[in-house]
Structure formats: C-alpha cells, structure tokens
Amino acid sequence: MLVAMLCWGAFAYSGLRLYDYERLDQxxxxxxxxxxxxxxxxxxxxxxxxxxxxxxxxxxxxxxxxxxxxxxxxxxxxxxxxxxxxxxxxxxxxxxxxxxxxxxxxxxxxxxxxxxxxxxTWDMWPAFYYAFNAMYFERDMPKAGHWAEIAAQRHPGNAAALRSMAAAWYERQNDSAVALDVLRAMHAHSSDAEFRKLLQARITRLEGLLVLRKALADYRQQHDGQMPTDGQALIGYGGLETLPEDPLGAGYVLDSQGQLQIADHIDSRMQE
Structure with missing residues (x-):
C-alpha cells in the first residue's frame, strides 16, 4: 500500500510540473x-x-x-x-x-x-512486416528471408508468393519499389479512413523518390557521372517535369554515396 501511495504521489507531482512547460504547437x-x-x-x-x-x-x-x-x-x-x-x-x-x-x-x-x-503464431502479418523492415530499413537480408519463410508457413494460401519473396530477399539490396508495393498492400487492406490517408501520403512520397532516382540516373549518364548542383537541375531528365513534393514535409536528400533517399533517414535536405 505504501509503495502504491508513493507512486501515485510521484505521478500527481509529475502532472503538476507539466504545467510549467509550454507546448511546442498548440x-x-x-x-x-x-x-x-x-x-x-x-x-x-x-x-x-x-x-x-x-x-x-x-x-x-x-x-x-x-x-x-x-x-x-x-x-x-x-x-x-x-x-x-x-x-x-x-x-x-x-x-x-x-x-x-x-x-x-x-x-x-x-x-x-x-x-x-x-x-x-496464427498471424502472418507481424512476421511479414518484421521481415520487410529487416530488408528495407536494417538491410539484413538473411533475417528478412527467415521471417518471410515463417510468414509463409502461417498462410498456406500465400505460401508460394511469400517463399518466392523470401528467396529474393536473400539476394536483394535495399529496394524502394518493393517498399512501395508493401505500402500499397497495407493501404488496400486498411479500413480506417485516416490511416489510409497517411498511407497514401507515404505512397506518394515514395513514388516521388523513385521518379527522382530515375531522373538522377539519366542526368548522371548524360553528364559523365557528375552530380547535379541542386534539385532543379534534374528537371527534363528521366521524364521529370516538376520536382515532386513530399506530402509529409520531410523532402529528399542525397546521402554520402550520392544516392537519393527520403530525408527521414539522413540529416541534410536536398536543396530545391
């Protein structure tokens, strides 16, 4: 009882202290x-x-x-x-x-x-999402393949496709096209309107990344491997007519290897 009372007291005190802090955005x-x-x-x-x-x-x-x-x-x-x-x-x-x-x-x-x-253990989806994140974010292909195989065992109807994906992930590097397919599948299976809206924004963001990567590849091919000075320089290459906007506001950046990425994962933003 004493421990419970002390915890409640600490909780109440913490709540009172929060009034001293201004919220960042009302x-x-x-x-x-x-x-x-x-x-x-x-x-x-x-x-x-x-x-x-x-x-x-x-x-x-x-x-x-x-x-x-x-x-x-x-x-x-x-x-x-x-x-x-x-x-x-x-x-x-x-x-x-x-x-x-x-x-x-x-x-x-x-x-x-x-x-x-x-x-x-009856649900393929957490195993599948864990496998996908291992592939796309962690770039751990053996882990991705292992958990994709577990997902296949839990869903006989999709076992062939999942095992094929597992085999591909053992050999695959980071692939934004695969990420786009997964987001589209999540969007199709979700019934929550707000959640679907957020997923659609992420789909649009990733589509923009793939368009920019195509334009960058075309630019470098036509300029002997040189990098563009800014984003505007990519317009007209790879079919790019205007720079895509990230609906979530993060934007796109060039990483240290000269590859375009979503700004969530690196510090400096691509200059437009």
Missing part, C-alpha cells in the same frame, strides 16, 4: 511524457490489457501532420511498453509497422513486431 497533438511501466500499470488498476490499450490510444491520437522526432521517439517507447503488457495487441503491431520505422524509430518498431510475431 494546434497539433505531440507526445512528451512516458511514465515508468509500474506507474502505467497502477494507473490502469493493475490491468495489463487496459495499460496496453491506453498506450496504443495515445499513439493513435497523434496528429498525422506532426513531423518532429521527439514525438515519434516517445511513441516508440509507448508502443514497446504496450507490447510488454500485451504482445498480441493487433492495433499496436499494425500501428508500429505503419508509423515507427518510417519516422526513424526502426528499433522500437521491430521490437513491437517481433513480440507480436512470436506470440501471434
């Missing part, structure tokens, strides 16, 4: 607080399923316009906590697959997906 819902697991559990009356639901609810209510990384760092922690309380939580793993890796929280997203894949 127009958008951002995340700043992640309580210790024990306090979360006490706040849910000892119900682990309720504690998981509360964390997932906090992640769902984040405004899709939010782009600052601290919110996604906290969301990643909250979703990992939710997986600790209830690793089988379907909304938690699906939200983690769609949001976290695409906003710099690959490790958190993979932890949520791995716990779901290990406990939802």
């Amino acid at each position: 127009r958008m819902e951002v995340l700043r607080v992640r309580l210790p697991l024990l306090v979360q559990l006490l706040n849910a009356g000892g119900d682990t399923y309720l504690a998981a639901n509360l964390n997932v609810l906090r992640g769902v209510t984040v405004d899709v316009r939010v782009t600052e990384q601290e919110t996604y760092r906290i969301q990643g922690q909250l979703q990992v906590d939710a997986a600790s309380f209830n690793p089988r939580h379907e909304d938690n793993y699906y939200l983690a697959a769609a949001i976290l890796p695409w906003n710099g929280q690959v490790e958190a997203g993979q932890e949520v997906l791995l716990q779901a894949a290990q406990t939802r």
